Amino acid sequence: MQHDATPGLSILIPTYNEAGNVAELVSRIEAAVCADPVLSIESTEILFVDDSTDDTPLAVARAAEAALLRITCIHREDRAGGLGGAVLVGAAQARYDLCLVMDGDLQHPPEKIAELYRTALGYEADVVIASRYAEGGMAAGLSGAARHAVSRASILLVRAMFPMRLYTCSDPMTGFFLFDRRAVDLDQLRPLGFKILLEMLARQKLRVVEIPFEFAGRFAGESKASMRQGLHFLRQLGQLRFGRMSGFAMVGVLGAVVNVALVWLLGRLGVGVVPATVIAAETTIVGNFLLQDRLVFGDLRSRHGFLGRFVRSFAFNNVEAALRIALVVQLVHLGWMSAAAATAVLLVVAFVLRYVFHALVVYAPARQYRV
């Protein structure tokens, strides 16, 4: 961690409808800051980055009036990037370079803030992580056995996908961590929901230190973790590991497997070769579009609405398939290539053309788009 004379600490708290937690959270943070000789009220601030539709901003304003700490609430209307986007907005506006991120529902005990801060000052690290899974840590606050299993399994998965970058990290998905803004290139990050720490660790080589902590139960309000966040996570993983074009290729390969399986299945059901081939091809085209729209291009706010994107993609794929088949027949007829070789070559050409068409036309960037 790089030092300056008075490092100071900015505490960034992303909030989405946490009105019932704000007062308790602020008073526990303030007590924790006052109780620690290394932290001081003068050189600590809290920044709420709020996307709420409830009266969380009012709760923050009330807490700020009663508190000694400097407290700011940045309220956003667009909710861009969700939790992760909120963290980056907070980091950009923070007064200090040492930025601590924690949830607004008291699952991350404020009494641990001082230890994170001291560890940041004492070690050569860019990021200090409060881990539920380091020795001495606990994930008891996760509600239910299913959430425990999902949490464990997704950590195994991401560690397997980024074995080098996450080698020393037992909890790359925690939302409780401290980073040095000078060491992390924030412009490189593409926030997409909850896993902003993973975004930092996977994209950049950072020096990481961990401390254990006990993840508590929610104090008040409702969880915002959802199936949707799960899908965001899968999309984020795909983009981090494979990039957009590889994700596109993976969906294509999956589609090809489904296509072959459908032709086989329809044949077994007694459907003729031509209708079976057409049904399987069209089902694959639609299925691929739906997956690409969510998993590969989901972060691009396209100029076209859902129907506009679907029509363009569907039309392109049908025209492309018809042309490709006609070309294969022609090449074989001219004796230039065998059917298999012509199909293979044209499939590669078609893949590149399809990607370019989707990236530039179907998902033509909306001009007003900002992360």
Ligand SMILES: Nc1nc2c(ncn2[C@@H]2O[C@H](COP(=O)(O)OP(=O)(O)OP(=O)(O)O)[C@@H](O)[C@H]2O)c(=O)[nH]1
């Ligand atoms: N600014 C902002 N904050 C969000 C958003 N979604 C969630 N949050 C906040 O991020 C933190 C974590 O969300 P939680 O709902 O507690 O998620 P979780 O801890 O995985 O789920 P639980 O264990 O059930 O609480 C909380 O402070 C939320 O208010 C969002 O879209 N924007």
Ligand SMILES: [Mg+2]
């Ligand atoms: Mg929570």
